[in-house]
Amino acid sequence: MSDETTIMIGLETHVQLNSNTKIFCGCPNPVVYQTKNKELKPNTLVCPTCLGLPGSKPRTNKKVVELATKASLAVNCKIADRTFFSRKTYFYPDMSKNFQTTQYEIPLAEKGIVELNIDGKKKTIRIRRIHMEEDPAKLIHEKDFTLVDYNRSGIPLIEIVTEPDLKTPKEARLYLQKLAMILEYLKVYDSTTEAALKTDANISINGGERVEIKNITGTKEIERALSYEFIRQKNAVKRGVKITQETRQWVPTTGITKALRKKETEADYGYIFEPDLTVIEVEKKTKEKIKKELPELPDEKEKRFIKQYKLTQKMAESLVAEKDIADLFEIAAKKAATANAASWCGIVLKKTLNYNNLTFAQSELKKDWIIELIISYEKKEYSDVVAEKILRKMVDDKKDSNEIAKKYKFQKLGDLKDISAIVKKVISSNKKATDDYKKGEEKSLNFLVGQVMRETKGAVDANTARKKILEILR
């Protein structure tokens, strides 16, 4: 990125909370309902309140306030003693009441921080505010008409707003990943669903007007969207075009942002106090109780892993990045050598999951399966090559290592009746390489090692093969 261009990015992230019921009524929360019941028909989880019918009486779901408080405390925010909901007035088919119930004047929480590790350097991102609000209905745009699904209407959201402390698209991604990680540790949202986390990004360059990019889903698209927008603005400035304040939309399929509307200011929404809901008071002892019950968060876990297991900072960071994998590592470290547990959980497993674009939870792998494989590897039942191949098939087939080994005929080292016979055969059928090695050419030994591995389809690892060859040639 060019030195003379300065860039300022602030993010507003909407997170769907996983309370059992919606924020202002007793309807089941589709976020939770859908994980238990596969098929959810449109407009079935609705009532007069979340449909926004006149005369309906909303009530604040206490559990939502609790989850929002939990998330706020985990990012070191100060919780307001008294707060309330307001009406954000706008006209759009996704909000039949013509206003969204949200918080404006006094948010639930303010002044938090999230710590990032950027290429080994610590950076603090300030959180300006966190407030609660309702999700609007979902619009489904068909060719000639638009459908409305009110199931989504009333799903509890928190909006987490940063100060413009992020300086590059990469920093924005690292922040969002860290935030998602913290929320996953807290179990306040469904981390397996990309749409549970949506971000609006404000970006300006060289102190110019800021442009808002709406609705960037998940954590993977943010860097792409901001990189595109940064280059678009830079090129516009170069051509002498003035950047004006506007709202744009990220189109992931084409990888561009497109203009939506000239940005309205918050005053245009005409916020007014919501008279149907009571003032929210989070008591001091409730705050203290929630704070005390916070789980070990990623930063603390990372520090503990380094100290307790003598891991490198990089390895600890890799392990804690996904709570399931951190948990898996701790179980594995009790049953196998720490070094094997760490490299299998923090490197091999993560590489395989990344390749398949899956998290551990999404992969449907069982923790016991991985531990069994690590133990087999440690007992030298499988070479590293074969063990890795088995893991890949485990992800594909969702079966344990024994079933995979049987199905794909992967050989255990112990199953190879006579390694010496195989090595002797390789030596006798590669006379030239053998002679060259005897004359002092190290490269030829590597060739013979490769041949033994090929002959055994990787069941014999390089070290064992080398040892056996030297033994026989001696």
Ligand SMILES: [Zn+2]
């Ligand atoms: Zn309802």
